[in-house]
Amino acid sequence: MLDTDPLAQSETVLRDLAMTYPQATEEFPWGHRAIKVKTKIFLILAMNDGVLSTTMKLPDSGRYALTQPFAQPTGYGLGKSGWVTCTFRSGDELPIDLLEEWIDESYRTVAPKKLVLALNARLGGAEQSLTPPPAAVPPAKPRAAKKPKASAQPKAAKKPAKPRKKK
Numbered sequence: 001m002l003d004t005d006p007l008a009q010s011e012t013v014l015r016d017l018a019m020t021y022p023q024a025t026e027e028f029p030w031g032h033r034a035i036k037v038k039t040k041i042f043l044i045l046a047m048n049d050g051v052l053s054t055t056m057k058l059p060d061s062g063r064y065a066l067t068q069p070f071a072q073p074t075g076y077g078l079g080k081s082g083w084v085t086c087t088f089r090s091g092d093e094l095p096i097d098l099l100e101e102w103i104d105e106s107y108r109t110v111a112p113k114k115l116v117l118a119l120n121a122r123l124g125g126a127e128q129s130l131t132p133p134p135a136a137v138p139p140a141k142p143r144a145a146k147k148p149k150a151s152a153q154p155k156a157a158k159k160p161a162k163p164r165k166k167k
Contacts, residue, residue, distance in 0.1 A: 007052040010094045011045050014054060017100055018043045021107045022115045022122075040110040043103055054099060055085045056106035065102065068095075082109075 011033075018024055018035040021042075027034050032046040044055035055074050058065050059082040065071045071086045073079020084102075088094055108116050 005050075005090075007050065007088060007090060007094075008047060010088070010096065011047055011052055013096065014043070014099060014103065015045055018103055018107070022111070022118050024107075037107060037111045037115060042106040042110045050090050052088045052094075053085055054088075055083060056102050057082050057109050058084050058102055058105055059109055060105055061102065 015026070015033060015035065019026065021037065023037055024042075025036050027036060032044050034041045035043040035045070042057065044053070046053040046055075055078075062082050062084050065084045065086070066073065068086070070088055070092065071084050074083035074085045086099065108119075111119075
């Protein structure tokens with residue numbers, strides 16, 4: 001029998017998406033679904049009493065996320081580190097596209113660089129990061145030609161020492 005609860009279906013959609021990322025694994029610490037890359041969590045999904053919670057690390061879009069009525073800083077002091085928890089109740093409309101973008105950001109934030117590069121290659125080689133590219137650096141000014149060091153120049157012949165006068 002299929003679960004027709006929209007929140008449970010949304011949890012499954014988000015879980016299935018998260019599991020497509022390179023080396024994503026699923027564990028159940030604290031009784032919640034935690035999706036990890038290597039040993040680091042990038043998504044927590046919890047379904048309790050008809051309420052779905054999603055928790056992700058959002059260093060780039062966290063400030064925007066916290067303007068949404070369903071989002072708040074994650075408890076236990078994790079909100080200070082960019083973690084955001086989104087809570088949805090029965091009848092709420094889930095912004096699935098937005099949550100998918102945030103899962104991507106969270107994965108890219110905690111995953112080792114090698115895995116992010118593998119993900120980029122899988123997506124067509126383009127950098128698919130939400131992080132803006134670094135500011136363009138102006139070209140360096142051409143350097144003036146260096147003068148050869150004194151040691152590289154031939155030494156002048158020394159004058160013979162004058163004889164000392166005896167007292």
